[in-house]
Amino acid sequence: MLHFSKTVLMNRLTHLQIVQPEEADLHRLLSAGRVVATEYDKQGFLTKLDRNLPLELQYKYGNLSKGECKPGYAEAKMTSIYPKFSKPAPMFLDPNFKRLSKISGYPPPFGVRTQEKIIDYILQATKRYSLDSELDSISCKKCIIIGNGGILFNKSLGSQIDQYDVVVRLNEAPVVGFEKDVGSKTTMRITYPEGAIQRPERYEKSSLFVLSAFKPMDFRWLRHMVFNEKPRRMEGFWKSVARAVPRDPEDMRILNPYFIQEAAFKFIGLPHNSGLMGRGNIPTLGTVAITMALHNCDEVAVAGFGYDMNTPYAPLHYYERLRMSAIRESWTHNISKEKEFLRKLVKGGVIQDLTHGI
Known part of the structure; x- marks a missing residue:
């Protein structure tokens, strides 16, 4: 050397x-x-x-x-290709969240400023702020993030996915009827109000419900879900949202918004826009979940990631007939820059891509 x-x-x-x-x-x-x-x-x-x-x-x-x-x-490999990586970042907010200086100066989606009181109120009810005791006791965790891409269809990865210690699913992507390809195990489902499952019977019987808040009203919505209240006003959401979440407060969590901030400004290089949500500066929930896993898991894998715009008739999602051609330019996301970041992780061996879509 x-x-x-x-x-x-x-x-x-x-x-x-x-x-x-x-x-x-x-x-x-x-x-x-x-x-x-x-x-x-x-x-x-x-x-x-x-x-x-x-x-x-x-x-x-x-x-x-x-x-x-x-x-x-994952930490060692990430640090080898990105020397600025610093691991300490808790998965979920706990009652001491105000000590986290990296999120205290930003409003949602990149922080908690202006939302401290309602977060305190929610956390007093949820009472738990980590994975369950069994998972917390595992000294080495293998995690997999399941994307919703049509690339998962007919891959028969279900049994392999279920072998991971932590299986993370996103938004309303269904499991029942698709177990052969996506597995049956769900450790947590990360979502935001517009992406949450709206039919209570479609929720898994045992998994954590995790809010990734992108705007102040998302915390107000979660407060209604935690206290089993019917939201009085639903203005401000860009589509309809769930009116109830069939979970006890102890099974609900708030994802640390630092992962949105780090993915956007550090990893992808999206516009800072004075720390406010703006055009093309919000990472997708999948990349936010991967960022969370890099900080909290020993090994990280993904499946169901990657949109190939050269195949317009390919299925967009594994669970519906919508085609790739349905994708339009997003106001909030920069898919090309995000894919560039994810390719670095795969090429550098930081994460494993089971469906080879990235």
Whole structure:
């Protein structure tokens, strides 16, 4: 392995006029005696990515049996391609959420500012702020995020999906009738009001209901769901929303909005817009869920991700007949930039894509 003095390496980086990781990260890597790669993109990711493990990770994971969970693997791989990654970020908000400085200065969707009182009120009722005790006790967690893409159809991945410790589903994507392809296990369902299942009988009997709030009224809606109240006013939503969620308060959670913020501004590089929701600066819920998993899981896989606009007659979702051609340019999302980010994760071996759609 080559080693350079700090002065020589800094000179070479300056001469190449490249985008560098933050100064503190560079000093940390230099002091550890590691060679710093010579090229980073605007977000701070290595421009030359491959699935091969760095030497130190080969030593750490090389002796594990095939299929055995690799402790800290997602964090280690993410850090190897993105030195600015910092893992500590709780999955859900708890009564001490105001200590989280990264979200205190932003209103929804990137933070909690202006919503502190209603969040306190909700959390007093839900009482629980993590996964269940059985999952919390697992020292190495394998997680999978199930997207809703038509690419899942007829792949027969159900039994493989059910082997993961944590299975995350999004919005109203059904399970019953599609178990062969998408599995039957659901640990949590992350959604927002407009995406939530509206027919109570379609909810799984045992899973966490997790709100990802994109606007202030989403918290008001969740308050009604937690206290089993019928919402009096439904203005402000862009389509109809559920009037009830058949879950006890103890089974409801609020996703940490930091994952929306980090995915948008750090990982994808969407417009900051003074920290407010604006045109093309909101990541999709799937990417938010993946970001959450990078912070809280040891291994991360995905399935059902990836829209191929070159196949307009392919099914858009695995559970309906809508075609890919139905997709229109989104006001809130930037699908092309988001896909670029997800491809970095796959190419760098940070996540595994079971359906190869990314």
